[in-house]
Amino acid sequence: MNKLLKIVLIYILIFLFFASPVLLIPFMGPEYMQVGWVFLYFTVPVGMILFLVYTVYLIYKKIRSRK
Numbered sequence: 708m709n710k711l712l713k714i715v716l717i718y719i720l721i722f723l724f725f726a727s728p729v730l731l732i733p734f735m736g737p738e739y740m741q742v743g744w745v746f747l748y749f750t751v752p753v754g755m756i757l758f759l760v761y762t763v764y765l766i767y768k769k770i771r772s773r774k
Contacts, residue, residue, distance in 0.1 A: 717761060725754025 723730075728747035 714765065718758075721754060721757045721761060724750060725758065 728744075728750055
């Protein structure tokens with residue numbers, strides 16, 4: 708169960724990084740809206756890449772442990 712909890716927490720952190728600009732929009736002022744889109748275009752692709760890399764890592768680790 709400890710391994711599963713760790714995996715879930717890492718996925719939650721990746722999601723928060725991925726969605727942070729969208730989640731912060733209601734709490735920020737107009738200044739954030741001007742620079743927030745740059746932040747959005749950086750974090751969304753990086754979050755997707757992190758999600759994919761971590762998923763591939765878990766699959767690779769699972770396949771390797773079967774051998």
